[in-house]
Amino acid sequence: MVERDDGDARTVTATTLERPQARALLELDSVSKRYESVxxxxxxVEDVDMSVRERELVALxxxxxxxxxxxxxxxxxxxxxxxxSVRFEGRDLASFTKSEALAYRRTKLGxxxxxxxxxxxxxxxxxxxxxxxxxxxxxGEAHGRARASLAQVGLERRLTHTPDRLSGGEKQRVAIAxxxxxxxxxxxxxxxxxxLDTETGDAVLELLAALPREHxxxxxxxxxxxxATRHADRVLQMRDGRLSELQ
Amino acid sequence: MLLSLQAISxxxxxxxxxxxxxxxxxxxxxxxxVGVxxxxxxxxxxxxxxxxxxAAPDSGAVSYDGQxxxxxxxxxxxxxxxxxxxxxxxxxxxxxxxxxxxxxxxALLVDHRDRRDASRRAREALLACEAEHCxxxxxxxxxxxxxQRVEIARALTIEPKLxxxxxxxxxxxxxxxxxxxxxLATLARDAKVAVLITAGDAQALIGADPVLYLSGxxxxxxxxxxxxxxxxxxxxxARLAAADG
Amino acid sequence: MSAKxxxxxxxxxxxxxxYQLASRLEQRLxxxxxxxxxxxxxxxxxxxxDGLIERVQGAGGGRExxxxxxxxxxxxxxxxxxxxxxxDHVRLPRRPLLAKITFAGPERLAEALAKVDTYESECAxxxxxxARLRDELTxxxxxxxxxxxxxxxxxxxxxIQLEGELRWAAHARELLQWLAEGEAVWPSRHRQARSGxxxxxxxxxxxxxxxxxxxxxxxxxxxxxxxxxxxxxxGPKRVPGExxxxx
Numbered sequence: 229m230v231e232r233d234d235g236d237a238r239t240v241t242a243t244t245l246e247r248p249q250a251r252a253l254l255e256l257d258s259v260s261k262r263y264e265s266v267x268x269x270x271x272x273v274e275d276v277d278m279s280v281r282e283r284e285l286v287a288l289x290x291x292x293x294x295x296x297x298x299x300x301x302x303x304x305x306x307x308x309x310x311x312x313s314v315r316f317e318g319r320d321l322a323s324f325t326k327s328e329a330l331a332y333r334r335t336k337l338g339x340x341x342x343x344x345x346x347x348x349x350x351x352x353x354x355x356x357x358x359x360x361x362x363x364x365x366x367x368g369e370a371h372g373r374a375r376a377s378l379a380q381v382g383l384e385r386r387l388t389h390t391p392d393r394l395s396g397g398e399k400q401r402v403a404i405a406x407x408x409x410x411x412x413x414x415x416x417x418x419x420x421x422x423x424l425d426t427e428t429g430d431a432v433l434e435l436l437a438a439l440p441r442e443h444x445x446x447x448x449x450x451x452x453x454x455x456a457t458r459h460a461d462r463v464l465q466m467r468d469g470r471l472s473e474l475q
Numbered sequence: 476m477l478l479s480l481q482a483i484s485x486x487x488x489x490x491x492x493x494x495x496x497x498x499x500x501x502x503x504x505x506x507x508x509v510g511v512x513x514x515x516x517x518x519x520x521x522x523x524x525x526x527x528x529x530a531a532p533d534s535g536a537v538s539y540d541g542q543x544x545x546x547x548x549x550x551x552x553x554x555x556x557x558x559x560x561x562x563x564x565x566x567x568x569x570x571x572x573x574x575x576x577x578x579x580x581x582a583l584l585v586d587h588r589d590r591r592d593a594s595r596r597a598r599e600a601l602l603a604c605e606a607e608h609c610x611x612x613x614x615x616x617x618x619x620x621x622x623q624r625v626e627i628a629r630a631l632t633i634e635p636k637l638x639x640x641x642x643x644x645x646x647x648x649x650x651x652x653x654x655x656x657x658x659l660a661t662l663a664r665d666a667k668v669a670v671l672i673t674a675g676d677a678q679a680l681i682g683a684d685p686v687l688y689l690s691g692x693x694x695x696x697x698x699x700x701x702x703x704x705x706x707x708x709x710x711x712x713a714r715l716a717a718a719d720g
Numbered sequence: 721m722s723a724k725x726x727x728x729x730x731x732x733x734x735x736x737x738x739y740q741l742a743s744r745l746e747q748r749l750x751x752x753x754x755x756x757x758x759x760x761x762x763x764x765x766x767x768x769x770d771g772l773i774e775r776v777q778g779a780g781g782g783r784e785x786x787x788x789x790x791x792x793x794x795x796x797x798x799x800x801x802x803x804x805x806x807x808d809h810v811r812l813p814r815r816p817l818l819a820k821i822t823f824a825g826p827e828r829l830a831e832a833l834a835k836v837d838t839y840e841s842e843c844a845x846x847x848x849x850x851a852r853l854r855d856e857l858t859x860x861x862x863x864x865x866x867x868x869x870x871x872x873x874x875x876x877x878x879x880i881q882l883e884g885e886l887r888w889a890a891h892a893r894e895l896l897q898w899l900a901e902g903e904a905v906w907p908s909r910h911r912q913a914r915s916g917x918x919x920x921x922x923x924x925x926x927x928x929x930x931x932x933x934x935x936x937x938x939x940x941x942x943x944x945x946x947x948x949x950x951x952x953x954x955g956p957k958r959v960p961g962e963x964x965x966x967x
Contacts (some may be wrong), residue, residue: 306613326611330574333572339571339572341571343568345570345571345572346570347570347581348564348567349556349562349582350581350585354585357585358581358584358585361584361585361590362577362584364590367587505937599925599928599929600925600929602921602922602924602925602926603922603925603926603928603929603930605922607921607922607925631929634929634932634933634936636937648894649891649894649895649898650894650895650898650903661926661930662930665926665927665930665931665934666929666930666931666933666934666937667933667934667937668933668937678887678891
């Protein structure tokens with residue numbers, strides 16, 4: 229049973245009932261992914277069904293090596309499923325051309341990684357600008373939106389700092405601002421608190437948990453940190469490539 | 476000389492007496508490839524950080540193009556790194572999710588270049604660095620040798636006067652080392668760029684001249700012996716009259 | 721070097737029987753100082769004749785192995801002369817294997833590769849042996865024994881040398897394989913290199929880009945480009961002591 233401790237008495241079911249208009253954003257239908265080596269075949273992801281609705285916060289738990297990261301790569305269109313389908317807003321990712329796949333990642337998705345994945349030589353503001361500039365947004369607009377996005381994560385005073393002058397928690401907040409700046413539909417966070425201490429990690433979790441409410445983005449939190457579950461609408465567990473829902 | 480480091484010293488962060496760099500003097504002129512090799516921890520990266528204006532020496536002078544780099548404001552040093560001093564940090568992990576072309580044009584994009592101009596220049600640099608074939612691949616998909624050539628291409632998009640490269644050819648096969656070093660040699664000769672490059676071993680520094688050995692924070696003087704140790708004279712030991720055992 | 725000065729070095733510490741000298745030589749300097757007894761007695765005889773060592777104990781006529789030998793004043797002076805003597809120059813060995821590879825020609829590259837493999841295995845075996853000796857040294861306990869540390873230096877020297885040989889072997893193999901793939905031009909009697917299709921485009925791009933950079937190099941003006949902003953100020957504002965580095 230997933231317990232919520234935010235003073236809100238909604239249950240998991242109630243959450244979905246409360247937003248009857250929320251439609252499935254992402255649907256995985258018996259998705260499989262194998263890696264083959266000379267001697268053996270590893271089923272990284274096996275027959276996974278999963279759906280994420282708009283503005284939903286889904287926590288995906290599981291030990292390392294359980295296939296969580298492979299699943300994220302499949303959702304991001306960075307890996308192609310061997311079987312089954314991954315659909316985003318009703319479209320099968322397998323039908324995307326290469327440039328459509330790129331556009332999908334750039335406009336619909338935001339990424340947050342354990343190691344922040346920031347450009348070392350660039351300031352916080354420039355780092356946040358990058359996805360916009362790559363999309364062709366003019367400089368002035370890109371910088372304005374980056375500033376706004378950094379303000380939303382509480383870093384309006386760190387605009388010109390390069391990553392080496394930011395703390396771990398600040399770096400992760402820059403990464404979240406970068407994930408947000410393109411107004412994505414879905415944010416994929418891979419062990420986002422993995423290199424942060426408990427307190428900083430909690431603050432980052434709070435920030436991620438607020439994204440559906442404040443920015444209308446759905447979030448998939450891949451983690452082995454059980455604390456993430458208290459913010460989640462649903463908790464899924466991955467084990468040996470198979471997915472199950474924790475009740 | 477475009478870059479001149481004069482008697483640079485830097486203490487280790489955790490120690491009052493131990494030195495990361497100890498009285499290092501070196502110069503790099505346009506058209507020259509200077510190689511510095513040494514084990515990890517010998518101070519190579521710190522040396523390049525100081526040359527790039529990313530770190531300040533405790534003592535000594537850093538001159539770039541006739542001005543004291545160590546006395547410029549951080550904004551001015553940043554401006555130089557955006558326009559004239561390019562850095563390649565060989566061991567940095569790749570930024571995931573970006574295509575090679577995105578990565579290479581990034582420096583131009585954040586420097587307010589037009590997007591089409593940025594990608595044209597990025598493609599040109601990739602071609603010149605023999606990495607155009609991986610333009611559409613993602614950074615994490617390409618080989619180590621390609622990665623280093625991509626990093627050099629990225630550095631070249633700003634058309635720098637000085638290129639600082641931290642171990643770009645280490646851990647590569649000899650053929651890839653050769654490719655990279657030949658590229659840098661051509662770059663120095665034809666583009667009149669000053670190149671300062673480090674490596675874990677001298678083997679990787681094919682074509683660099685001079686090749687300097689950095690050990691314990693000092694450049695080992697090729698023309699003389701190291702100062703510092705005093706010669707211990709052999710103690711006159713008494714002859715023993717009897718055998719033991 | 722001959723064993724003479726090393727033997728004098730041993731006798732500086734304490735007089736010894738010749739058989740003790742043989743084993744101590746190896747104990748102090750490592751396995752590369754192994755001498756057979758014939759050589760040893762020959763050297764001892766010569767040294768005694770030259771007045772560098774003398775018999776101090778023992779009986780049994782003229783046989784060296786029955787006597788304890790000690791260093792004489794002349795011997796100590798000879799040791800000192802040697803120690804202070806000519807500088808210790810680096811000497812690079814001539815390598816028969818390398819000469820074979822050099823003259824193998826394209827037809828015998830496979831054989832050359834096989835020789836490298838054999839040499840590599842032998843180095844690996846020798847390295848394992850020396851490393852074992854080094855690791856058997858006990859340097860535990862409260863006392864750091866100078867002689868043990870110095871023996872370790874001797875053994876490490878062999879280890880480092882053998883590591884270098886292994887590195888060389890890997891290096892030679894890479895190069896030979898590359899040659900075997902036909903990537904280089906041999907003299908006319910041999911095969912020609914494959915021509916790279918892309919070579920032309922690449923050198924064209926290089927010429928264009930590097931030429932442009934060279935033209936902008938002598939002056940301090942930026943490369944001619946209307947999109948570029950004004951050049952960085954040449955006259956630096958001086959802000960002594962400022963530093964933006966923190967890592």
